[in-house]
Amino acid sequence: MAKITEEQHTERAVFVGVIKQGDEERQILEYLDELEFLAETAGAIGVKKFIQKVDRPDSRTYIRSGKLQEIKQYVEENEIEVVIFDDELSPTQLRNIERELNIRILDRTNLILDIFARRARSAEGRLQVELAQLQYRLPRLSGQGVSLSRLGGGIGTRGPGETKLESDRRHIKRRIAALEEDIRNLEAARATQRKQREIEAERQKKEQEILATWFLREEYLNAGWFKRFLLRLEFAFRSTRGESHIPQIPEHIRKEIARCLLPDIVAYFESEQGQREFAEWKAQQEAVKKEKSEVA
Numbered sequence: 001m002a003k004i005t006e007e008q009h010t011e012r013a014v015f016v017g018v019i020k021q022g023d024e025e026r027q028i029l030e031y032l033d034e035l036e037f038l039a040e041t042a043g044a045i046g047v048k049k050f051i052q053k054v055d056r057p058d059s060r061t062y063i064r065s066g067k068l069q070e071i072k073q074y075v076e077e078n079e080i081e082v083v084i085f086d087d088e089l090s091p092t093q094l095r096n097i098e099r100e101l102n103i104r105i106l107d108r109t110n111l112i113l114d115i116f117a118r119r120a121r122s123a124e125g126r127l128q129v130e131l132a133q134l135q136y137r138l139p140r141l142s143g144q145g146v147s148l149s150r151l152g153g154g155i156g157t158r159g160p161g162e163t164k165l166e167s168d169r170r171h172i173k174r175r176i177a178a179l180e181e182d183i184r185n186l187e188a189a190r191a192t193q194r195k196q197r198e199i200e201a202e203r204q205k206k207e208q209e210i211l212a213t214w215f216l217r218e219e220y221l222n223a224g225w226f227k228r229f230l231l232r233l234e235f236a237f238r239s240t241r242g243e244s245h246i247p248q249i250p251e252h253i254r255k256e257i258a259r260c261l262l263p264d265i266v267a268y269f270e271s272e273q274g275q276r277e278f279a280e281w282k283a284q285q286e287a288v289k290k291e292k293s294e295v296a
Contacts, residue, residue, distance in 0.1 A: 012079060013044040016071065017086040018063060019053045028086075035086045035108060042114050047080060061100065062093045072101050084111055109136060124186045131179040 017032045019025055028051065036046040052067045061068055062085060071083065082104045089097070089107040098105050106114075113133050120126045268274040 011044045011081040012047050013039050013082045013084055014048045014050060014071065014074065014080050015039070015046060015084050015086060016050045016052075016063065018057055019051060020057070021055050025051075031086050035084060035111070038108075038111055038115060039084055042111060042118065044082060044084075047078060048074065050074075057087070058093075059090075060092065061096050062087070062089060068097070068100055075101060075103055082106060084108075124183065124190075127179050127183050127186070131176060131183065134176050134179070 015032050015035050017028050017035075019028050029049075032049050032051070036049070039046060050063075050067065050071055052063050054064065058064060063071075074080065075083065080103065083097075083101060083106070085097075085105070085107045087107060088109045089105070094105055094107075113129065113136060116129045117126075117133065120129045269278060
């Protein structure tokens with residue numbers, strides 16, 4: 001199958017920040033540099049930064065009208081495609097700024113969500129990002145006319161399809177509920193898988209402990225069923241070779257046979273019969289030791 005590559009368009013972006021009362025200008029400039037780096041990560045190229053000193057952001061347009069007109073003129077003269085604000089805009093601010101500039105407007109939160117949408121690889125990661133994007137965009141739905149009218153995509157439009165965001169609020173709320181349910185199901189499945197891995201790891205650890213005990217103490221040679229199994233192999237070997245004596249199976253082959261039969265060995269010792277026979281064998285061994293000590 002041929003690999004499909006998508007040629008990405010580098011969008012020209014400008015950045016907007018405000019220096020509020022009590023803020024340090026140096027810190028705000030650093031924030032804007034960081035915002036530019038994030039935008040480049042998302043596929044944009046920074047063209048210019050705008051900064052305005054205000055006591056507090058304007059509740060309608062975040063920045064004052066004079067600065068907004070300055071940005072509008074620059075956008076129109078320099079083929080700017082997106083304006084990114086170094087803050088989280090309210091739905092009202094987003095709607096008013098888009099109406100004034102007639103261009104796609106993003107804030108820091110939307111930009112970061114866009115980067116997450118680009119980088120998400122796992123199923124749960126993609127669901128989490130889409131959920132976050134929809135929860136962010138739902139209250140801003142009426143203020144995204146410019147963004148949603150551009151079906152060609154771009155920064156801030158990745159993730160949920162445009163048709164989802166152009167539909168009514170009920171549709172988006174249903175999608176959010178479905179995403180939350182999918183995430184819960186994935187989390188439950190992951191918890192189940194983790195529990196199964198823990199059980200399997202414990203089982204393998206137990207098998208290794210039993211295997212080590214058997215080989216170190218050579219206890220596997222004392223199991224009656226294993227002795228009978230080896231004896232049958234020896235008789236079968238003699239009959240096929242036509243030899244009169246019973247050949248001795250080498251020790252390393254015995255160990256390999258025991259290793260292959262380990263799951264059955266474990267099951268045998270966990271069964272009631274296995275535990276009973278093993279207890280009887282240990283009692284016999286103790287009796288033999290006692291008898292020998294009395295004779296001595």
